[in-house]
Amino acid sequence: MTRDGVPRTTTRSIAAEAGVSLSVFHYCFDSKQALIESVIETITGHYVTVVKEAIRPKATLRETIGAGFQAYWDHVSANPGEHMLTYELTQYALRQPGFEHLARRQYELYSDTYAELIEQLRHSMNFELRVPVPVLARYLAAMTDGLTLNFLVLGDDAAWADILDTITDHVAGLVRDEAPAAT
Structure with missing residues (x-):
């Protein structure tokens, strides 16, 4: 599917490339919907793993956020x-x-x-947000989605490092200095 696209990928072509019979393929996937669902879950799960591995608390919150965006970006530009x-x-x-x-x-x-990542960082780095977690989470999903599509359309150029810095600064700016101490 990555090479030929979804419309040109058939169950026959997948089975042939995998070196299995159509009956084996249909044993694993009872419908095209099951195949599409498996592909979506696999690819999405891979992206999640890439970012989760990069999001480890660094010296500053900005460095932590930047590392996550950079890991995702490296994956986009490489794949x-x-x-x-x-x-x-x-x-x-x-x-x-x-x-x-x-x-x-x-x-x-x-x-x-x-x-999930925001909550983990909030607890490990002790900060509060200026926006609710669900709002920030959807914003980040929309922003990375748009950034990715922009790259796929326009290609790689020198501006991406500055764009990632701008995004990192903006997201870090949505954090209040520090959560109040527990009483």
Whole structure:
């Protein structure tokens, strides 16, 4: 799918490339919906792992945020076909009756992951936010989604380092200095 795109990928082509019979393929995936769901979950899970591994408290919150964005960005620039596939899968799911929930789940997973990471950092680095966690999580999902699509359309240029710095500064600015001490 990454190489040929969703519309040109067939169950026959997948089975042939995997070196298995169609019956084995259909034993593993009882429908195209099951296949699409598995692909979305696998790719999304991989992105989540990349960012989670990068989000470890650093000396400052800004460094921690920057490391997370940089890890995601490194993955995008190294794997543009995989990221393009996520957009194709989302569009495919939105256009196919009965598949819409797959696109919804994909974006819920993005927001849920950001919310989990935000909460982990809040507790380990002791800070408060200027916005509610669910709002910030959806904002981060939308922002990284737009950033990724922008890269896929415009390509790599020198501006991306400055863009990542701007995003990091903006997100760090949504944090209050420090949470009040427990009484």
